[in-house]
Amino acid sequence: MKQDIETAIADRLNRTIDALMPAIIDIRRQLHRHPELSGQERETAAMVATRCRDLGLEVRERIGGYGVLATLTVDDTLPWLAFRADMDALPIHESGPSSDYSSQVDGISHSCGHDAHTAILLGSIHAVTQLKDQLRHNIAFVFQPAEETCVGAAAMLGEKLFGDIKPEQIYALHVYPYLPAGSIGIREGAMCAAADMFDVEIKGRGGHAARPHECTDVVLIAAQIIQALHHIVGRKVNPLHPAVLTIGQIHGGHAGNVIPESVSLSGTIRSLHPEVHEEIRTRMDHIIRQTAEAWGATATFTLRQATPVLINDSNILHHATGIFEQFIPDVNMIEIQEPSMGGEDFAEFLHDIPGCLFRLGTGGGPETRYPLHHPNFDIEESSMRSGVAAFTALALQ
Numbered sequence: 001m002k003q004d005i006e007t008a009i010a011d012r013l014n015r016t017i018d019a020l021m022p023a024i025i026d027i028r029r030q031l032h033r034h035p036e037l038s039g040q041e042r043e044t045a046a047m048v049a050t051r052c053r054d055l056g057l058e059v060r061e062r063i064g065g066y067g068v069l070a071t072l073t074v075d076d077t078l079p080w081l082a083f084r085a086d087m088d089a090l091p092i093h094e095s096g097p098s099s100d101y102s103s104q105v106d107g108i109s110h111s112c113g114h115d116a117h118t119a120i121l122l123g124s125i126h127a128v129t130q131l132k133d134q135l136r137h138n139i140a141f142v143f144q145p146a147e148e149t150c151v152g153a154a155a156m157l158g159e160k161l162f163g164d165i166k167p168e169q170i171y172a173l174h175v176y177p178y179l180p181a182g183s184i185g186i187r188e189g190a191m192c193a194a195a196d197m198f199d200v201e202i203k204g205r206g207g208h209a210a211r212p213h214e215c216t217d218v219v220l221i222a223a224q225i226i227q228a229l230h231h232i233v234g235r236k237v238n239p240l241h242p243a244v245l246t247i248g249q250i251h252g253g254h255a256g257n258v259i260p261e262s263v264s265l266s267g268t269i270r271s272l273h274p275e276v277h278e279e280i281r282t283r284m285d286h287i288i289r290q291t292a293e294a295w296g297a298t299a300t301f302t303l304r305q306a307t308p309v310l311i312n313d314s315n316i317l318h319h320a321t322g323i324f325e326q327f328i329p330d331v332n333m334i335e336i337q338e339p340s341m342g343g344e345d346f347a348e349f350l351h352d353i354p355g356c357l358f359r360l361g362t363g364g365g366p367e368t369r370y371p372l373h374h375p376n377f378d379i380e381e382s383s384m385r386s387g388v389a390a391f392t393a394l395a396l397q
Helices: 002-033 042-054 114-130 152-158 218-236 274-294 314-327 345-351 381-395
Strands: 058-063 067-072 080-086 138-144 167-180 184-186 189-192 194-203 243-252 262-271 298-307 310-312 333-335 355-363
Touching (some): 002 381, 042 058, 042 114, 042 138, 067 152, 080 114, 080 381, 114 138, 114 355, 138 152, 152 345, 218 243, 218 262, 218 274, 243 274, 262 274, 274 298, 310 314, 310 345, 314 333, 314 355, 314 381, 345 355
Parallel strands (some): 080 167, 184 333
Antiparallel strands (some): 058 067, 067 138, 189 310, 194 298
């Protein structure tokens, strides 16, 4: 009898999601056309809030910036679940093949798939409200700003996101072009690396390029610092402990025949071990200051601790995979063998709430296998069905 009931619920879940898919794809395309950078998600958040209110949810806005919390209360005595999606885009000019949903904002695009995350969570809300009679939990839906700058989650939590609500579990997903479209990637333990951002400013004495002896050449000093920083991971970090140091931005000067007075550079460090992270930070500070001083310049090193290691809760992960096998057995689950060195500030939520992050395979043909943050990045839109089905099944647990 129980199995018959579960089968009937699963059939109803799948029929509901199939009917919603055209609308979910339309939402994703609307968001893709109008991307907004981290901390600027005003229109995206307004659209999310409106749709949630139209579906009968209670909505709070402007949490930690443009964050939105939509809650579905079935019974005040029931426990709470939480689901999270991020909304922000990247300062990347979209250069893939033109389509009717291409970004209409020059220099900004959803090259990390957050448009799909938002559309999937909104689609899940649509599905859950139609299956409300089967719910045994109250549900909190979190739409987070500023994930790409790794400040949105902490900002929302800092403004008492959940208030008196105490979710027992929290879930999120991230699109992943390296997995087949529609599959779900799972991993126990560390899923994403700790990530810091850093800025360096080197100040010296500018002057004529023909008289370098009268100057303090900050361009040359910056080059030496960059070379030295890249030796940290190769020579001061245990090779069995993964770590990455990348400098992605450098600015200095305005003419080829002028030595500038200052140069600035920015980058990120990633690791999976706290002791490695601290070693890298210490070495960076020493190298930057000592190198600048050796040539008569000054340097400031500003470190922004962005997000901790994201560790999936083993019990929650096993519980979730059991639910997937029960309600969406046709979805292919793939065990991910290695963690990502990418940062993900969903880790902030996992400090106090057990939960896990899944990967949603979005790779179809060659046009949807570009890596995250690539100007040609796109997804196989049919894959969103598995994301909606996963969230909805978890809501029905």
